[in-house]
Amino acid sequence: MTAQTAERHFPCESCGADLRFAPGQTHLRCDHCGHEQDIPAAPEARDLALGEHDLHRALRDALPPGAMEEVRTTRCPSCGSLVEFQGAQHATECPFCATPVVAGTGTNRQIKPQAVLPFFLDERTARQSMTNWLGGLWFAPNGLVEYARKGRALNGLYVPYWTYDAATRSAYQGERGDHYYVTETVIVDGKQRQQQVQKIRWSGRRGWVSRVFDDVLVLASESLPRRYTDALAPWDLAALQPYREDYLSGFTAEGYTVGLEEGWARAQEVMAQVIHQDVRRDIGGDVQRVHRVDTEYSAETFKHILLPVWMAAYKYNGKSYRFIVNGQTGRVQGERPWSVWKITFAVLGAVAVGLGLFYLRQKGVIG
Structure with missing residues (x-):
């Protein structure tokens, strides 16, 4: 699958300016006149709207037409991302590198998002979480925290994920x-x-273990490092809402670049780790050796969902570093630069202390 990003726009009923989703609320707000508009309730029941898709049907490209959508895309000439265009829109900026891009003629057929986890934290609260996190980093450049304190706005981004469900039955051999x-x-x-x-x-031991997995979460994007997005967990998926473009108003939404089949393979890796622990518990004893595990999967289903992330970038010595904040909990992760000067002074300081202690011991001042 290709990467797509889009920003949705909704007109204010009062003045016609763009409305934005208010994090932590259930309405849209106009930055121009302050008018607030409730997000209309979804016409279908929440549980029905958040229903799962059959995985094998999707892998055969046999989902109902209503589960799919066709979007216009063009590739960013700078970073290579494919940017999505909506309606009559013909030009925009790449949300990852700010390069101007113009709509082309390419289209992409993809699975529609089924659910969205709305932003709970506003930009100001997320920036404070990031500032606190940066302030606790040892050997970070002084300009890093200063950058955060200057109040440069973070970008709100909805990141695509897959969730997978499955029932498993695993035969094992071990000791x-x-x-x-x-x-x-x-x-x-x-x-x-x-x-x-x-x-x-x-x-020797052999036997069976069974488990039902629900909502195994897999990042469906290559734009952000997995080791950081994985560390943003946990997410409260009970707060998912049926997908509506209203929640995306004022934010950027990224399309998935990790396909459904690749995502399922990653989900199986996660499941395998849990099953391995189940096998060890079933074997019992003080220690275990697991020689073989053969797993059968059934009732495999999935959802395509969007999760909220605040993102910022910092340039140091010609290299860009990205920081991401969980838009629900405020948890922060990122790529950190190291201050060569701070590390050098710390090493020199440690050497000086060591030499001083050695000198005092030689003089008999200390034992």
Whole structure:
């Protein structure tokens, strides 16, 4: 799949200016006149709207037409992202590198988002969370925290994710290890003495474990490092709302670049780790060896959802560093630069302290 991004616009009923979704609220707000508009309730029941898609049907490209959408895209000449255009829009900026892009003739067919987790934290609160996090980084350049304190606005971005459900039944083979102790004679400082030595008695084991997985979360984008987006967890997915473009008003939404099949493979990796722990518990004993696990999957379903992230970038020594804030909880992760001067002074300081202590010991001042 290709990467797409888009910014939705909704006119104010009072003055016609753009409305924006108010984080933590259930309405849109006009920055021009202050008018507030409620987001209309979804016509269908929430549980129905958040229903799962059959995974194998989707992998056969056999989802109902209403589950798919066709979008216009063009590739950013600077960073290579594919930018999505809505309606009569023909030009915009790439949200990842701010390069101007003009609509082309390409289109892309993709799975529609089914749910969105609305922003709970506003930009000011998210920026404060980032500033506090940056202030706690050791050996970070002084300009880094100063950059955050200057109040440069963060960008609100809805990031695409897949969630996967499955029932699993796993056959395993392994060994159970039980500790026991024997008395052995050892020689210490030329003298014999008795001591207890731990041994392990191994016995073969085989069996079955079962588990039902619900909403295994997989990042569906390559634009942000997975190690940072994974560390933004946990997310309260119980707060998901049926997808409506109203929630995206004033924010940027990114399309998925990790396809459904690739996402399913990543979800299976996550499931395998949990199943491995289930197997160890089922084997029992003090230690375990797991030789083989064969897993059968059934009732596989998925959702395409959007999660809220505040994002900022900082340039240091010609390199850009990105910081991301969980738009629901305020948890912060990012790529951090290191101040060479701070590290150098710290090393020199440590060396100086070491030499000073050595000198005092030589003079007999300290023992």
